[in-house]
Amino acid sequence: MAFHQAAPSLGNQYDSDSLLREYLERNLPAELLSRFESEYRALGELNGGELFRLSLADLDAEPVHTVWDPWGNRIDEVEVTEVWKRAQVICAEHGLVAAGYDAELGAYARVHQHILNYVTQASLDTYNCPLAMTDGAARTLLDSGNRALIDHALPRLLSRDPTTMWTSGQWMTERVGGSDVGQTETIARRDGDRWRLYGTKWFTSATTADMALTLARPEGNPPGSRGLAMFYLELRDEDGKLQNLHINRLKDKFGTRKLPTAELTLDGVEAIPVAGLEGGVRNITPMLNVTRTWNAVAAVLGMRRAVALTRDYADKREAFGAALIEKPLHVDTMADMVAETQGAFLLAFRVVELLGRIEAGESSESEQLLSRLLTPIGKLTTGKQAVAVASEALESFGGAGYVNDTGLPKLLADAQVLPIWEGTTNVLSLDTLRALKQEGVWDAFVGEIRARLDASTDPRLNVAVERCQAAVRHAGQWLEATLAERDLVEAGARRFAMTLGRATELALLANHAQWCLDAGKGERGLAAARRFARSRIDLIEDESFMDESRLLVD
Numbered sequence: 001m002a003f004h005q006a007a008p009s010l011g012n013q014y015d016s017d018s019l020l021r022e023y024l025e026r027n028l029p030a031e032l033l034s035r036f037e038s039e040y041r042a043l044g045e046l047n048g049g050e051l052f053r054l055s056l057a058d059l060d061a062e063p064v065h066t067v068w069d070p071w072g073n074r075i076d077e078v079e080v081t082e083v084w085k086r087a088q089v090i091c092a093e094h095g096l097v098a099a100g101y102d103a104e105l106g107a108y109a110r111v112h113q114h115i116l117n118y119v120t121q122a123s124l125d126t127y128n129c130p131l132a133m134t135d136g137a138a139r140t141l142l143d144s145g146n147r148a149l150i151d152h153a154l155p156r157l158l159s160r161d162p163t164t165m166w167t168s169g170q171w172m173t174e175r176v177g178g179s180d181v182g183q184t185e186t187i188a189r190r191d192g193d194r195w196r197l198y199g200t201k202w203f204t205s206a207t208t209a210d211m212a213l214t215l216a217r218p219e220g221n222p223p224g225s226r227g228l229a230m231f232y233l234e235l236r237d238e239d240g241k242l243q244n245l246h247i248n249r250l251k252d253k254f255g256t257r258k259l260p261t262a263e264l265t266l267d268g269v270e271a272i273p274v275a276g277l278e279g280g281v282r283n284i285t286p287m288l289n290v291t292r293t294w295n296a297v298a299a300v301l302g303m304r305r306a307v308a309l310t311r312d313y314a315d316k317r318e319a320f321g322a323a324l325i326e327k328p329l330h331v332d333t334m335a336d337m338v339a340e341t342q343g344a345f346l347l348a349f350r351v352v353e354l355l356g357r358i359e360a361g362e363s364s365e366s367e368q369l370l371s372r373l374l375t376p377i378g379k380l381t382t383g384k385q386a387v388a389v390a391s392e393a394l395e396s397f398g399g400a401g402y403v404n405d406t407g408l409p410k411l412l413a414d415a416q417v418l419p420i421w422e423g424t425t426n427v428l429s430l431d432t433l434r435a436l437k438q439e440g441v442w443d444a445f446v447g448e449i450r451a452r453l454d455a456s457t458d459p460r461l462n463v464a465v466e467r468c469q470a471a472v473r474h475a476g477q478w479l480e481a482t483l484a485e486r487d488l489v490e491a492g493a494r495r496f497a498m499t500l501g502r503a504t505e506l507a508l509l510a511n512h513a514q515w516c517l518d519a520g521k522g523e524r525g526l527a528a529a530r531r532f533a534r535s536r537i538d539l540i541e542d543e544s545f546m547d548e549s550r551l552l553v554d
């Protein structure tokens with residue numbers, strides 16, 4: 001009989017994740033872990049089993065936009081896929097958004113929420129996008145202090161009942177401005193005591209939302225981001241019809257194809273100013289910081305999925321007389337993927353921890369400053385790692401990794417959005433510099449690194465400690481020397497931000513390795529820290545190197 005290769009499969013995505021379980025034992029109070037562990041395990045089972053199979057069976061399905069009904073009425077209905085219908089129920093019932101606001105969990109609400117996220121989403125076809133935006137909208141409304149909107153929308157956004165839970169969109173991108181949001185052309189016009197919006201939104205996720213936060217310029221306001229206001233709107237009227245809003249088309253994207261991202265025309269849609277009639281970009285930044293945190297966790301859960309599939313296949317696939325797992329070169333390649341994934345995990349969850357502590361009112365000033373810096377750094381660093389690890393995972397399957405109906409190319413296509421949306425790597429590198437303008441941010445960062453390295457005392461961790469210290473020292477010197485030189489600091493911003501990101505991951509890995517050694521968890525953490533230490537941490541180059549950039553591109 002002809003040979004047929006067994007496909008990769010997954011087990012329980014909670015039980016098989018030793019880093020996750022170590023992290024929880026270390027960071028979640030025992031009482032909370034024992035309360036939630038069975039839920040994590042059940043979701044991990046669903047994720048690696050039934051939902052994984054469903055997502056493969058549903059691979060070709062895509063959202064369908066129906067513009068007209070049979071009688072010529074414009075309806076703009078969007079039918080989502082089976083996985084998304086299932087995801088709506090699972091995510092509401094398990095409180096994927098609500099858990100982050102569970103006051104009873106105090107500073108741990110965000111960690112609990114993002115563990116739920118991490119153990120479910122890899123099989124849910126980018127349903128984390130509407131969850132992230134819903135969470136961001138809840139945070140932004142709360143921060144705005146707009147009592148009427150909070151009372152009206154929050155119970156719906158935080159509902160655990162799939163029949164009543166709302167999701168929110170985040171409509172910021174226009175034809176003129178994806179990164180440079182200040183160019184927004186949408187106009188807000190008074191209509192009696194109401195406001196109506198007129199304009200086109202070029203990328204909007206997800207069109208199935210119930211409400212959205214968006215930016216528009218009240219007529220007569222000055223240009224630029226300060227002249228924008230943040231508006232709240234509901235997409236449908238009481239009869240469920242889109243109100244003065246057209247879906248022009250769904251985007252034909254490289255990845256995240258289950259996510260109905262649309263171009264919209266706002267043709268007088270009624271909207272409510274959330275927090276005054278200016279300062280819209282500043283007012284919407286809580287949303288950006290929440291969704292950037294989700295982005296970092298999305299990167300990590302995607303990397304974890306890529307590694308899990310690669311690892312399973314290494315047992316099943318034989319070449320040159322043995323299973324791939326017996327091949328030293330394959331093992332070396334996979335070990336790099338694992339070390340990158342573990343570093344990214346610890347950075348993403350550090351960002352999550354800080355968010356939870358701040359929101360619970362339990363953070364120090366230094367933690368608040370650190371959070372402002374690590375949020376963009378976490379997003380930009382993990383986004384790039386996710387693409388690299390997904391690409392390596394595809395290669396580990398040889399030709400099968402390049403064949404669409406194996407479901408494997410989707411890993412890469414879906415990862416590729418992570419460094420793009422919610423701020424590209426370069427925009428977030430500039431945001432890192434913006435964050436560092438605030439006094440005390442650099443000291444907070446250095447303090448975090450020092451504390452992690454001081455606790456990493458095993459001599460086998462010296463390589464990690466020394467390389468991390470050297471990278472942070474170099475980054476500090478570079479910042480001091482170039483901060484006054486606008487072009488130079490901008491040119492080096494990505495190298496600088498990535499260096500901070502990789503150095504933070506290394507410090508967290510070393511610290512985690514030490515904990516594992518002390519807690520009798522073995523030497524896997526040690527191996528991850530030592531391997532990561534040997535990758536490039538310090539990416540900063542000198543002025544003459546940077547000067548040659550233009551020579552190359554002209």
Ligand code: MFK
Pocket residue numbers: 128129130132133170171172173178179180181182205225226281282283285288289291292294295296298421422423424427431434
């Ligand atoms: C699965 C996980 C994720 C799923 C979600 C996917 C949803 C996808 C939908 C989207 O992709 S939505 C589009 C996302 N778009 C962006 O992320 C925009 C990227 N561009 C930026 O982030 C720019 O840096 C920015 C638009 C913010 C620049 O705006 P400005 O107005 O030209 O810059 P400016 O003047 O420095 O900042 C305005 C104010 O905001 C300043 O405060 P003040 O007015 O008090 O001076 C800044 O300090 C403040 N600010 C900017 N970024 C901030 C911030 N404050 C806190 N945190 C930040 N990150």
